[in-house]
Amino acid sequence: MTKESTQSYIKLQIFILFFTYANSQTQLLYDQEHETLMKIKNYFHNPFFLSHWTSSNSSHCSWPEIICKNDSITSLSMINTNITQTLPIFLCDLKNLTHIDFQLNYIPKEFPKSLYNCSKLEYLDLSMNFFVGKIPDDIDRLSNLRHLSLGGNNFSGDIPMSIGKLKKLKSLELYQCQFNGTISDEIGNLVDLETLKMFSNSMLPNTTKFPSSITKLKKLRVFHMYDSNLFGEIPETIGEMMDLEYLDLSGNFLSGKIPNGLFSLKNLSILYLYKNNLSGEIPEVVEASELTVFDLSMNNLTGKIPDDFGKLEKLNYFCLFMNQLSGEVPESIGRLPALTDFIVFQNNLSGTFSQDFGRYSKLETFQVASNSFTGNLPHNLCYHGKFVGLTAYDNSLSGELPKSLGSCSSLQYLRVENNEFSGNIPNGLWTSMNLSAIMLSENKFTGELPERLSRKLSTVAVSYNRFSGRIPDGVSSWKNVVKFNASHNFFNGSIPLNLTSLPQLTTLLLDHNQFTGSLPSDIISWKSLVTLNLSNNQLSGDIPDAICQLPALNILDLSENKISGQVPPQLAPLRLTNLNLSSNYLTGRIPSDFENLVYATSFLNNSGLCVDTLVLNLTLCNSSPKRRTSDSSKSLTMIIILVILASLTALLSILLMVRFYRKRKQDLKRSWKLTSFQRLSFTKSNIVSSMKENNIIGSGGFGAVYRVAVDGLGYVAVKKIWGSSRKLEQKLVDSFLAEVEILSNIRHNNIVKLMCCISSDDSLLLVYEYMENQSLDRWLHKKSQLLSSTVSGTVHHNNIIDWPKRLHIAIGAAQGLCYMHNDCSPPIVHRDVKTSNILLDSQFNAKVADFGLAKILIKPEELATMSAVAGTFGYIAPEYAQTIRVNEKIDVYSFGVVLLELTTGKEANHGDEYSSLAEWAWRHIQIGSNIEDLLDDDAAEPSNLEEMCSIFKLGVMCTSTLPASRPSMKEVLKILVNCKDPHANVEKVVSIYDAVPLLKNLKWEKQVEYSA
Template sequence: MTKSTPPCIKMKIFILVSFLIFTYANSQQSHLYNQEHEILLKIKNHFQNPSFLSHWTISNTSLHCSWPEIHCTKNSVTSLLMMNKDITQTLPPFLCELKNLTHIDFQYNYIPNEFPTSLYNCSMLEYLDLSQNFFVGNIPNDIDRLASLQFLSLGANNFSGDIPMSIGKLKNLKSLQIYQCLVNGTIADEIGDLVNLETLLLFSNHMLPRTKLPSSFTKLKNLRKFHMYDSNLFGEIPETIGEMMSLEDLDLSGNFLSGKIPNGLFSLKNLSIVYLYQNNLSGEIPDVVEAFELTSVDLSMNNLTGKIPDDFGKLEKLNVLSLFENQLSGEVPERIGHFSALTDFIVFQNNLSGNLPQDFGRYSKLETFQISSNSFNGRLPENLCYHGRLVGLMVFDNNLSGELPKSLGSCSSLQYLRVENNEFSGNIPNGLWTSTNLSQLMLSENKFTGELPERLSQNLSTLAISYNRFSGRIPNGVSSWKNVVKFNASNNFFNGSIPLELTSLPRLETLLLDQNQLTGQIPSDITSWKSLVTLNLSHNQLSGEIPDAICRLRSLSMLDLSENQISGRIPPQLAPMRLTNLNLSSNYLTGRIPSDLESLVYDRSFLGNSGLCADTLVLNLTLCNSGTRSRRSDSSMSKAMIIILVIVASLTVFLAVFLSISFYKKRKQLMRRTWKLTSFQRLSFTKSNIVTSLSDNNIIGSGGFGSVYRVAVEDLGYVAVKKIRGSSKKLDQKLVDSFLAEVEILSNIRHSNIVKLMCCISSDDSLLLVYEYHENQSLDRWLHKKSKIPVVSGTVHHNILDWPKRLHIAIGAAQGLCYMHNDCSPPIVHRDVKTSNILLDSKFNAKVADFGLARILIKPEELATMSAVAGTFGYIAPEYAQTIRVNEKIDVYSFGVVLLELTTGKEANHGDEFSSLAEWAWRHIQIGTDIEELLDDDAMEPSNVEEMCSIFKLGVMCTSTLPASRPSMKEVVKILRNCKDPLANVEKIVDIYDAAPLLKNLKWEKQVEYSV
């Protein structure tokens, strides 16, 4: 165009050009839209046309930008959202053909294979979430090619190896999440270079080797949320953590951190959450607190000392203060009782004392108040339930006194009330018995008075009122207590007869009415007690006969009717019940003891019944008459028979004299030896009591070391004696070393799940270890049907060991080993963990035993070496067999085998001549066998299949070939406890699990199955 071109022509040309440009742009946009539509349908086809994408069709009438899985910007796909869709295929390699993708989210699926490097082609990608899947292998070293990333989450996968240095080059990252993986290498210090990072989640990486918290992390000045709990951290928290000025949420719990809490931590102005529980932190809590935004503080399960700082009284926004299981002392700052936001105050198991602030609850909506196992005195605050929100009140094991606050009678929110072992008195507040939501009411060991009400809360499952001063009759209204599982009213002043209505409670498992003033007969119609396990009516004035209906209580395991006025015969059907504990002593019973009850197991069950007799001398009772025999006339007895009888009698007398002389000589020889007794606690027996009782009749077990004897002693009933024997007059040095190792270890450790060594006795050629006696002997005798000798419950039957008992045993044994590894200084490695070295008492509490091979580690962080491998085939960790290296992880391996035995019922050497149970289990995991098919039918019920599968998987993880891939015993205990031990003290579990979440979403089904 020239200057001479008319304006109207210019306008027409401009309009034409604009139209052509618009048409071209529209054409390009339409082309891009159609291209993206084809790619999306291609993605659908890659995922094999799943039903959740049925609306993804080829029809042009369906705009893909309106599909819920798609977000568009300017009519182009920028976000692909496929969360929780049960996808089992790999990611499409052509995904990045969607050129404008900035946001990809595939969390909560089942996507396998290694990290998809095809995503590097998404040049505009800012947000990538692949968490909660089945990815394996290493996180790529060149992951920094995703240079635009602002959000990266790879959590809850099976990534292993290192967290690579290249992540530190993703300078735009604001959120990095690599949690619950199998990373077992190093953590890149370069993460500290991510200056824009606001969220860092590295928690529950159980396979990480022991590592210190990288000091470079404290350079993250913009970091607001930092979670690295349960990740094997040790050492001290860097002092420079006080320089992380933006930090709001810090969780380093469940590690092995030690030393003091840095002074600068509570000076962070924006800090709102601090979780440092379950570490080894020591010293006092910093007394200068300026983090006035704090809403939650959990420093529980450490070794903290000193007082609760007065400055904590300034934290007026505090919701949760959890300091339980420390060594804190002094009084609770008065000002804490004035907090308006406080919902949970948890300080149990400390050394706190003094009066409680009386304003607790008046200003705040308290939900949990747990101060158990301290030395508090005075009265409970009156207004704990002032706002009607209180759920749990746990104040047992203190010196509190006075009456319970009357306001508790109108506290309808209350679910758990435990006040045992205090000095409380008076009547129970009106309304508390029938409080709507109350499920556990535990008042034992106080001075309460009054009578039981006709009605209780419909939700009440546990009523424990023993060792108080309650009186009157057990009300007829007890029939309305339909949900009561445990009723413990021992040692009170109840009188009258046992009401028939009490026998109508269908869920009752434990009934303890001993040491009262009950009269009359035991009700005969008790068929509703189908769930009853424990019945104790001893030390009353009951009369009449033992009802036959007791013999039809199939769940009954413990029966105590001693110290009453019961008469008549012992029902013969009582014998087949094979009760774990039976006591009928000190009554007026008559007749013959059923033959199946004539066992040493019941040798104290029938004493004090002058009318009873037995056919043998086992029970120390009068021998019964032989009964009416077929009469024969004296004249019909042949002379030959008389001669035979005379000969037999003579031989018997001769043999008796010979045995007596031999016994006398043997006893005299034993006593001539010089015996030395070393005791580790007060004893009710002497060394002669033990030495003279080591006869073959008392042998209950044997091994390579020698024999184990059961010896009767006064007060204790029995003790177990392990005799170390040699091949000659002089003991083998290895046996002596084993003896000394066991004495050294057991004499210095105390734990309820470790066998108690009472004393040792030694001479020149004999070594004796005297332990507490465990009625149910060793786990292998129950689990693998190895024992034919009667134990407390009679001849062992495999199906008696149901899953609740197995889980209870597993938790107990794990706690014993955890104590050895983490609470002993220096740590102790058992080296021979197996089912035969786990003993069981009458309540199936597990006791770790046999420390002859145990090894005390010089330093926790160092590996000790042994000159030779010791242990049992099937339980020996592979690295121990190959390198003779010793650390705690060899015990973890062996315990994993025990877990596999408990869940499958198979023995540790199950497999062929070249494999073991652990290898067998790993092989089945590799080929994808349904775990339910591997479980022990004798223990499996529909209600516990999922639990058994989880524990089986835990056993598999514990038996991982690489030691670093195994969890610690502390982690094992946490996982087992999360199953909530069915035989343990339920109330104690409530204490721990209401106080702090010790497990945080462990995802077994997606972590373990691909860890091979």
């Protein structure tokens, strides 16, 4: 062998040895890391989402939570996996970790300093968890960090100086925490920082000024610090941040003028300064030619809109609503090629519009309401076929509506109330395929109503115009109309029978017209009708009995007509909040239930009506001289009547006692089967024998609820359910019991405990834990003036609950729903969340109850006779009512209504005379009402006003028409738990995923208009 061959052989041997050693080391590292992963799995108690982590599975580098480099783990992610434990201290045994992401979990306690052992860590995301305490002063030990996200936690105290020592940071996220100290100036030392998110830190002291050191960050491109209690002025040095692309300082208390330097930033693309106290004029745009989104709404800005805005060729979102701007809109803005949204409502703007709006850009919304504009609307709003919405109400606009709107298939809403518009409605507008709301009231429009409407149209408001003719027979095709307001016009003829076939109708206003004929009698389809106003017409005939069968009717006005006959006694049980039958030809005795001052003006100017008492100040029924008798004859008559009544009472009592004992005997002999879900201290006979009428504490559509005393527990609540036939089919009972068994396995402090089920051939008994303070609605809406406490035996004469109790109840109910949505497998959707289904124990702890089990007993052939939608009017999400699609977001909608009830004291279907509570709240948000004026006086105190306002806003957000715009119950719960500061703000709910908040996004305004 030559020398060269020998050397080559030696090198080959060395290579083989080295390769073998390297492989052995790699295998050793792999085994160590795999062992650590198994320890992590065991530490988290073998959760279902890690079921694929097994020793026999393929390489752990292929698992979705893991990323490897050179066969070693460099990244570990467990996002939104319901982790409730602290992070394991041995996590950093994975020595090569550079990326850790545990966002959107429930990880508790303080910042885990064990992470300092991850010496190579570059990316750390612990956002949206339940961490508490301060950010450690030595966090700079993670010296290699390039991304740090701790947002959405309960961190408090200062933002420490040590943050400023993480010199390699490019992204820092400290949003939505409970910082209540100072912001360290050392943040200005992060010279490589490109993204800074510190929004929704509303517990910062109200002396917190804009952190001027941040303007030293010359590389900063994205800066979010909205809703963070900032005071003072925006420093002029902000104009030196030349790389800045995205700036959001909205929702603070910033004052003073807008710095001129802000508009010299050449890269600035998105600017949000809305909802501050900025004043003065808007500076001229100098070099900010990249602006695409510009929102200065809800400030105190004055002066004119600068002409230079017409030079911003990339500008698409232009928003200046709710300021004090004046003068005319520069014509050049109408020619901007990228403009999609022009929103300037509620200012002092005047003049006429450029007719170029919509011609040069794909315009989507044009919102100019509540100004002093005159002249015509632009003719080309829908020139490119993308136009979605027009709001121009409360101006002095005139002429006809643009004819192009008649062929605008993209149009969703149109509001032009309170102007001087005239002429006919453009052909095709009524039937525009996507139109959901058309509001034309208080103008001078003429013409007749069409035979057909857009299939999506839900709101039609044409009051105070000059429309005429009959309501067309084709009205039966208006299947999705919810509100129809045609009052104060010249409509005539009879009210067509086809109008009664609109199943979604909640509001019908036809007052002050020229209708004749009788009232329609076949109105069984009006199941949702809340308000009916037919006053000031020439209607005649009797009041049909069918009106008394409308389940949701709350307001009825038939005054100023020629209606005759008697007042139906069946009207009384409806408990109408507003009834007006004045100025008609009604005769006879007014039902005694109406003889109270609530109805003092309900029956005026009906000469043929009489009453038995003087409460209503009407003619007494026994006041005629012909009916007077002597005192002796009256006494004799009275004695005879009393004797007859006493005899009848005694006979009836005997019959009832016989029936009662027979029924009780039958109940005890009936074959009952008990299905227990836990150890019980009572028997089925204990329950059955105690179901007496005097033990009934409530009732519903499927049966009564009893309070039954049992040994060891005090009381239990027994809900009796019976089917729609005399005998329940076995397959229905089996289905019912299967569902009950699922619910019986739920164990949560905020869900009412189901103890057992007792069944017979024709009845089912559900036995629950007893809740001393009964349901939330009894306290909130004063349904009972006397609420008894079975624990103390006392009687409360004041059922008002203060705000701290209400917030405590809201948090408890949210915890129960959050558990159902996130921790149950499969998730459980309640479908009927409402205040009457939130029960309260002796300490006012809330428990979600009544999962609509009785609905299972409906036979398929009986579904046609009732709504297939489970739920209660006022709480039902729009998409559920229209499509019967079920997911967690319908519960979020219903819970949002509960939050509105807690803050306003109103009932879910009592927003005002024309709308539900959710719609009423949306409308007040839209017009910028002072929310404090909407709150419940019984709970509102100076110390909690702002907190109540925040929860009101959260309720509005939860009742968004679009399900995707609603937060999840997990997000709702986090906000409720964090709501401890008077400056807390709810818009943070939509910022969790780095999304643009709704208030600064077109969707909010569109949403409001759509809902209104």
